[in-house]
Amino acid sequence: MLCLNNISRSFPGVKALENVTLKFRQGEVHALCGENGAGKSTLMHIISGNLQPDSGTIVLKEQPVIIENVLQAENSGIAIVYQERSLVDALTVAENIFPVNQPKTSFGLINYKALYANTTALLEELQLSHLAPNTVVGKLSAAQKNMIEIAKALAKKPAVLILDEPTASLTHDETEVLFSIIKKLKQANVVIIYISHRMAEIATIADIVSVLKDGVLQGTVAADTPVDTIVKMMVGRALTASVFSSNTTGNVLFSAEDISGKGFSNVSFRVHKGEVLGFAGLTGSGRTALAKAIFGDAKYDSGKMFMNGKPFRPGHPADAIASHVAYLPDDRKAEGLFLEKSITENIAAVHLDTTVYNKKENERLADGYIRQLSIRTPASAIHVRKLSGGNQQKTVLAKWLSADPELLVVNEPTHGVDMGAKAEIYHILKNLTAKGKGIIMISSELPELLLLADRIAVMYQGKLVKILAKQEATEEKLAALASGIL
Amino acid sequence: MKLKDRFTDRVFTLGGSILLLCIVMAIVFPNKFPTIDNFSQLMLNLSIDTIVAVGMMVLMIAGMFDLSVGSVVAFAGGMAGYLMYYHHVNFVPAIMAGVAGSVLIGFINGWLIARVGINPMIQTLAMMGIVRGFALMLSGAGIQNFPYEYTVIGQSKLFGLQMPVWYMLLVVIVFAYLTKNTSFFRRYYFIGGSEKAARLSGINVEKMKVWAFVISATLAGVAGILLSSRLGAALSTSGRGLEMRVITAVILGGASLSGGYGKIWGSFLGALFMALINNLLILSRVSGYWQEVILGAILIIAVGIDQLILKKMEK
Numbered sequence: 185m186l187c188l189n190n191i192s193r194s195f196p197g198v199k200a201l202e203n204v205t206l207k208f209r210q211g212e213v214h215a216l217c218g219e220n221g222a223g224k225s226t227l228m229h230i231i232s233g234n235l236q237p238d239s240g241t242i243v244l245k246e247q248p249v250i251i252e253n254v255l256q257a258e259n260s261g262i263a264i265v266y267q268e269r270s271l272v273d274a275l276t277v278a279e280n281i282f283p284v285n286q287p288k289t290s291f292g293l294i295n296y297k298a299l300y301a302n303t304t305a306l307l308e309e310l311q312l313s314h315l316a317p318n319t320v321v322g323k324l325s326a327a328q329k330n331m332i333e334i335a336k337a338l339a340k341k342p343a344v345l346i347l348d349e350p351t352a353s354l355t356h357d358e359t360e361v362l363f364s365i366i367k368k369l370k371q372a373n374v375v376i377i378y379i380s381h382r383m384a385e386i387a388t389i390a391d392i393v394s395v396l397k398d399g400v401l402q403g404t405v406a407a408d409t410p411v412d413t414i415v416k417m418m419v420g421r422a423l424t425a426s427v428f429s430s431n432t433t434g435n436v437l438f439s440a441e442d443i444s445g446k447g448f449s450n451v452s453f454r455v456h457k458g459e460v461l462g463f464a465g466l467t468g469s470g471r472t473a474l475a476k477a478i479f480g481d482a483k484y485d486s487g488k489m490f491m492n493g494k495p496f497r498p499g500h501p502a503d504a505i506a507s508h509v510a511y512l513p514d515d516r517k518a519e520g521l522f523l524e525k526s527i528t529e530n531i532a533a534v535h536l537d538t539t540v541y542n543k544k545e546n547e548r549l550a551d552g553y554i555r556q557l558s559i560r561t562p563a564s565a566i567h568v569r570k571l572s573g574g575n576q577q578k579t580v581l582a583k584w585l586s587a588d589p590e591l592l593v594v595n596e597p598t599h600g601v602d603m604g605a606k607a608e609i610y611h612i613l614k615n616l617t618a619k620g621k622g623i624i625m626i627s628s629e630l631p632e633l634l635l636l637a638d639r640i641a642v643m644y645q646g647k648l649v650k651i652l653a654k655q656e657a658t659e660e661k662l663a664a665l666a667s668g669i670l
Numbered sequence: 671m672k673l674k675d676r677f678t679d680r681v682f683t684l685g686g687s688i689l690l691l692c693i694v695m696a697i698v699f700p701n702k703f704p705t706i707d708n709f710s711q712l713m714l715n716l717s718i719d720t721i722v723a724v725g726m727m728v729l730m731i732a733g734m735f736d737l738s739v740g741s742v743v744a745f746a747g748g749m750a751g752y753l754m755y756y757h758h759v760n761f762v763p764a765i766m767a768g769v770a771g772s773v774l775i776g777f778i779n780g781w782l783i784a785r786v787g788i789n790p791m792i793q794t795l796a797m798m799g800i801v802r803g804f805a806l807m808l809s810g811a812g813i814q815n816f817p818y819e820y821t822v823i824g825q826s827k828l829f830g831l832q833m834p835v836w837y838m839l840l841v842v843i844v845f846a847y848l849t850k851n852t853s854f855f856r857r858y859y860f861i862g863g864s865e866k867a868a869r870l871s872g873i874n875v876e877k878m879k880v881w882a883f884v885i886s887a888t889l890a891g892v893a894g895i896l897l898s899s900r901l902g903a904a905l906s907t908s909g910r911g912l913e914m915r916v917i918t919a920v921i922l923g924g925a926s927l928s929g930g931y932g933k934i935w936g937s938f939l940g941a942l943f944m945a946l947i948n949n950l951l952i953l954s955r956v957s958g959y960w961q962e963v964i965l966g967a968i969l970i971i972a973v974g975i976d977q978l979i980l981k982k983m984e985k
Contacts (some may be wrong), residue, residue: 481870502872511870519870522863524930533860533871536853583871 185210185375186231186344191240193226200226201237201399208344210373213366215380215390215407218418219602223399224379228346231377232264233257244344261343265333265350273322278303280321281336306335311361327354327467334362344375349600351385355466355628356663363389381602383411384631419604428610430654431617432459432638436493438509438591438622440478443487447473448646451487455591455622460613461651462637463626464662470646471626472514475593478624479511480504491591505534510589512580514596514626516573520580523569527554527561527579530568534587553582557612574605581612592616593624598632610636630659644668680924684939691946699953708949710831714900716945717834718743721893723916723923723937724845725886728855730920732882733862733929737794738779739890739916741801743909746772746891747898748808754820755813761820769891775801776887780880798913806906813904824900834896838938841889846934858882862929918969919944943968 186208193201201223208214216224229235231242233251241248244260251257257264271280278299279286287298303317310331321329330350337345347366351359366376366389378390386393390407395417402417438455448470455461463471476482478489480498489496491507498504501511513519522530528543528550535546550564557578561571568579577597584592597613598606613623613636627633633640634657641651642665649665695703702708722739729735750768753759759767779797782788826833849855857878860868869875890909898904921927922943923936944965951961 479870500872500874501870502874505872513870518864519866522860522867522930525859525863529859532856533868533873536857536860536871536873538853541851541853541856 185245187243188227188231189241189243191227191230191237191242193230193235193237199399201230203240204396204399204401206394206401206404208375208377210375211370212392213370213376213378213390213407215378215386215393216396217380217383217386217393217414218396219604222396222418224396225348226399227396228264228348228377228379231257231344231346232262258340261340262346263337263340263342263344264346264348265337266348269329269333270336271321271329271332274320276318276320277307277315277324277332278317280332281306281339283336285340302339303335306339309338310335310365325468327358330354331358331361334365338365342374344377345369346377346379348379349381350378351380351382355666357466357667359385382629383414386414387411415603428614428636430459430638431614431620433457433620437491438478438496438624439490441488441490443474443477443484443489445473445477445482445484447482448477448643451643451648453641453648453651455624457590457620457622458617459639460617460623460625460637462633462640463624463643464628464630464633464640465626465643465666467628469643469666471643472595473646474643475511475595475624475626478504478593479509481511502537505587505589508588508590510584510587510592512577512584512592512594512597514599516576516580516599521568521576524567526550526565527559527568527571527582528564530579531583531586534583549586550582553586557582557585558608572602572605574601574608577601577605577609578612581609585616589621591622591624593626595626596628597625598627598629606632630662633657633662634659642666680922681933681935681939684923684936684943688939688943688946691943691950695946695950695953702953703949706830710835712945712949713835713838714832715948716941717832717838718893718897718900719912719916719919719944720838720938720941721841721896722886722890722912723919723941724841724934725889726916726920727923727925727932727934727937728845728849728858729882729886730917730925730927731849731862731929731932732858732879733865733927734783734790734879734882735794735917735927736776736779736883736886736890737791737913738775738797738801739886740909740912741798741805742772742775742887742890743894743897743912744805744904744906745775745801745808746894747904747908748805748813748894748906750820750895751813751816751898751904752808754816761817764820765895768895769888772887772891772894773884776884777880779887780883783883784876784879802906805908809904809906812906814902816899816902820899821902822899824896824898825902832900834900837892837896841892842934842938849934859930862931915944916941918965922969922972 188204188206191201191204204227218224226235230237233254233256242251249260281303282299287295287302289295300317307313307315307317312331321332324332334350350362354362369376380386387407392404393407393409393414394404395402395414397418397420433456435457436454437457441452443451451474453461465471473482477484480501480503491509496507498507517523522533528547531550531553532546547564553559554561554564559575559578559582561575568576571579598609601609617623625633625637637654639651639653640657640662642649642662644666645668722743726735726739746768749771750764753764753767754761775797779793783790783793824834828836857873860871860873861875861878865875894909897908919940920937923932923940925932925936947964947968948961951964
């Protein structure tokens with residue numbers, strides 16, 4: 185149905201794709217994997233008309249085609265759900281789902297009645313019927329926005345649907361909904377191209393898997409191929425599964441007693457020195473709100489917090505930093521980084537409480553952390569926008585490590601990071617606990633919580649439901665608690 | 671610094687353009703352009719604008735701007751003049767009152783923008799009108815006959831250059847040093863880069879914003895005192911259109927409306943470049959009406975070239 189023949193594309197200095205030949209069949213979920221920079225995005229941009237191949241041909245429905253732009257791709261029935269959002273916050277759900285192809289009245293004006301009816305039908309299909317079509321998108325949660333993004337692609341009734349990391353910010357339930365929709369589309373003979381880092385998902389939903397490495401196709405295998413084999417194709421070597429020993433001590437570093445604020449209520453817990461306390465829960469369960477309150481970025485109404493036994497009442501992130509608390513936000517690009525600034529300046533951002541701006545010292549710090557955390561960059565003066573997701577995340581970590589925190593709150597620390605960098609980030613975090621630092625780790629990836637955390641707290645609708653010890657926690661148990669079932 | 675970086679550094683490219691322009695003008699007008707008189711007059715003309723532009727550069731680094739500075743220039747001069755002429759106040763407290771009033775205006779701007787959340791464009795546009803009204807009330811049809819001590823501030827000379835030129839250089843050098851070497855001023859680059867990330871890095875963004883408006887209004891107030899002292903008169907129309915001229919100079923000097931970029935020397939070079947173009951047009955006897963047309967075109971060309979270079983670099 186959709187064939188790519190010998191596609192090559194290079195950018196100055198890099199061959200992003202080299203002679204890639206792929207066949208996508210109707211009614212088949214074809215997963216694409218590879219580390220960041222393997223060429224998945226370039227390939228996707230070529231199919232969707234954002235980029236032109238240097239050589240090679242695309243054959244769609246037995247016809248050779250040249251896809252010159254996004255509009256042409258859409259007219260050929262190719263729809264894509266990007267990882268980055270393409271929604272306008274100020275407009276309604278219906279307007280976002282139908283940005284151009286709105287139903288018209290006989291006068292040529294927008295037929296809102298039909299527009300809302302079409303939207304409601306789509307929302308029902310996505311099990312989002314609790315959302316009104318005239319809800320303003322800005323009010324939705326990250327996961328809901330992600331689902332709207334998918335609805336927007338479905339509204340085009342595509343013959344080819346490309347999903348780029350669609351579950352990155354979806355919770356367990358929403359992922360299930362997405363998978364059931366994908367199954368329906370399969371039956372309707374849609375070509376589905378599924379890009380993901382998550383091996384478990386690929387095994388569940390995909391039929392076949394193609395692996396890219398450094399722009400070269402490594403092979404196409406059945407989706408039930410053992411994960412180890414696929415990973416080996418991706419990274420070129422086998423990754424040894426890490427097992428971490430606990431560094432937790434009996435000394436309490438941080439404690440929260442019955443704290444309540446916007447989005448969470450009556451939460452109590454302790455973090456010991458050297459401990460990783462995991463936080464599981466759905467999007468909107470209050471984990472991020474709690475983290476922001478601990479970091480002084482959001483107000484909390486009642487309750488007490490203690491840091492090293494002393495009362496701790498941060499009114500601003502600066503207060504938290506002064507008490508040696510650090511926060512790695514989930515939205516790395518908007519909240520964690522200064523994208524147009526160098527690695528050095530990003531680290532310097534937490535050293536601006538001195539009178540004199542010490543450029544030399546900041547450069548020394550940056551060079552030190554580039555080595556220590558193996559941030560892959562040609563120089564410390566490189567703008568962080570140009571770094572890969574993993575190296576950007578390591579830059580945010582470097583910034584906080586340079587502030588010498590005792591308690592590090594990390595929110596989705598490996599979101600959108602490739603497998604190599606993930607393993608490195610795990611080691612960085614675990615090494616911190618060996619030095620007696622405490623870590624609060626919010627994550628929607630249960631395997632990583634089970635791997636790193638000493639205890640796992642589960643939040644549901646703003647309440648801390650339960651804290652499980654590592655030994656008693658399983659993925660099923662955590663998912664059930666997070667959904668309010670147990 | 672690498673050659674490629676130099677090429678994208680506005681202080682360098684604008685400095686080069688100015689040098690080139692000077693050489694061309696010296697060749698074309700050998701008797702009129704490269705003279706002490708012309709140079710001294712040129713510097714004097716740009717001194718007031720540059721002092722205001724330094725404050726505007728600080729704001730624009732942080733991703734904001736202030737439209738009320740032109741009115742503040744008229745207000746500060748009017749305030750000092752009013753006190754000296756009608757109430758026979760000594761020139762020192764009169765100057766202090768003019769500057770203090772400006773500080774207050776800056777504080778109100780900053781407080782409403784940072785703490786209440788009014789958009790800078792709307793807030794300072796409103797303040798531009800309000801302050802211009804006060805300036806009219808204070809100086810009416812204009813105040814003259816200032817005490818000698820007051821006029822000497824702006825009318826005396828040192829080493830052949832008028833005093834305002836020296837004040838301007840002092841302001842530029844001091845602020846260039848501060849923005850490069852103090853954490854306080856470096857914070858503005860981070861706020862302009864990403865307000866959210868700056869806050870989450872422990873920077874008190876609201877407080878810093880208030881300070882930025884206070885700094886900008888203070889410099890505008892000082893400029894207003896200097897202008898009225900130099901003219902020997904406080905006019906309610908002083909500084910009309912100055913805000914746009916200053917923003918033009920600052921953007922020519924390398925600032926971006928979204929913030930995060932800019933150097934203090936850029937604001938001086940931007941103003942100098944505009945003054946040179948002005949000088950060139952006068953020397954070539956081009957009608958004054960063309961001046962605005964040409965400056966507008968230059969701004970578009972400069973920013974357009976920037977965007978083209980940016981696009982090229984991204985590819």
